[in-house]
Amino acid sequence: MARIAVVAGDGIGPEVVAQARKVLDTVLPGIEATEYDLGAARYHRTGEVLPDSVLAELAGYDAILLGAVGDPTVPPGVLERGLLLKLRFEFDQYVNLRPSRLWPGTTGPLASVKPNEIDLVVVREGTEGLYAGAGGVLHRDTPAEVATEESLNTRHGVERVIRDAFARAGRRERRKVTLVHKTNVLTHAGSLWARAFATVAAEHPDIETEYQHVDAAAMFLVTQPQRYDVVVTDNLFGDILTDIAAAVTGGIGLAASGSINPERAYPSMFEPVHGSAPDIAGQGVADPAAAVLSTALLLDHLGHPDAARRVTEAVAAELAARTSGTPRRTAEIGDRLAAHVAS
């Protein structure tokens, strides 16, 4: 039986993770889950973000389920670089997988798009680019100050994530991959991405391909999100595009993600795209849908596609049944989802 580590984290993290675990325990009884106390609370209490010993322990699990980490009281970058990105990089989670669907029963902000018309997945590179942390500051707080950030892209890193995107497209109905970059300005990295894409595309003559500049893709995600199937892009562009994709499919409250090492050399990590939402934490009103959908991605990754499908269907049914009355509370939604997968 699979062993997973659970990092509930801060804010609404523990509330939504509790529901995800209800659903997980119901659909796959006997899964062994161990809680790890990481995030803003631990940082304030002990000054620690991710001790090496904890990193080493986490490496032993089959997967990690994460709620949300972060709090305005922690300086920017400390938990992001020290915990989230550290895990993505250390565990070589190079496929950052973010599906977006406009679910039946939900309405997005776009007037012309109906449920089921949007069904796309962004395959975001997770271990390179501007997220490498390369850069620095000189002459701080003087008129001569300069600050740099460097985007590092390797053929190794770029080609493997593009391969993953084509493999996923091959398992989907529309079989289309869109590469998004900014080759007309970022000519060095853009050239590497475009050439690696062409190489992999040539091995998949059955898959339709297109290229778009990131600014055009950001626009089309708003005006014609229906046109996308699989989108593959770099770390920073993927960060931005997946929030647009979430926005046009009913908001970040429904957006799930996986940080995946497809070779399973390290544990993959599954987490809602939303943050810790300190403003509504502790009130029992957070929507656990994104955490539960992330659990479906986890089940899929662990080789339980049927369980994953049942969880996804439970969320779809719950969303379709949502009325315009008082929204259900976090725990009640979790109970209903668990009951649905049990039935």
Next chain:
Amino acid sequence: MARIAVVAGDGIGPEVVAQARKVLDTVLPGIEATEYDLGAARYHRTGEVLPDSVLAELAGYDAILLGAVGDPTVPPGVLERGLLLKLRFEFDQYVNLRPSRLWPGTTGPLASVKPNEIDLVVVREGTEGLYAGAGGVLHRDTPAEVATEESLNTRHGVERVIRDAFARAGRRERRKVTLVHKTNVLTHAGSLWARAFATVAAEHPDIETEYQHVDAAAMFLVTQPQRYDVVVTDNLFGDILTDIAAAVTGGIGLAASGSINPERAYPSMFEPVHGSAPDIAGQGVADPAAAVLSTALLLDHLGHPDAARRVTEAVAAELAARTSGTPRRTAEIGDRLAAHVAS
């Protein structure tokens, strides 16, 4: 009387610029305009993108009006880096100004937003960041290939564009500036931007400020574009965000821009955000609205705010009068706009 250089460019560029000039000549008779043949056509004919002698001549004008340059037959980057970005950098056009309004008579893609509710301007840095062109490729087309792109940010460059944003906010009704960056990941450049922003904000206690990560801003531009007044951000984030802002305000066909050197040490450049649209070029169906609105920004910059207002009002009236029947042709719209500013 002002002297301007006109670069009509490729595709629909000449068609929309012709209408912009009709309007310009009507609202400010006697303006002296000299045409420059630059873009894909010249590149194919002579191999030249922007000869030094032309650059030197252009430096002598009060402003540049540009239609669109580019064609799929030119390799990515050649005209962008060699012409557009070259002009922005050589002429120190550090304020890339992009207003977005949901005009009366138009509908955007968002179900919940009504005309007049969106009225924002993005002040995008135009001479630094990832657009600097710093980077390279090693071990091309081998498994060891690496490609880099470097974002260069100076206190000088960042602070001056933030000052411009605050000055603009001070002349607007809502008096609010939103800084957009990614300080939690791009900690070096993010720190410089955040500190420079805090410095300038302290000098403007009457102006409301907020900070958002670029992914959140991309999302809120879709779900709540009404919340923004002035947005200040770096070169690449500004490129992406302004296309989203265009998308939620009726599309890129209405988006105007100015690449401005506020000190007037060099000519500023005004151009529609849209490209050369080779698919519809030569058919007389391109919408000249964005080119005409760019001309209004040019007039404003040259110290003719009344003329600028008349041009803007003509476009607003034309948009409000648009019916759902056959769209008017490019030249007819130009004639109507010119007649409107004349009346």
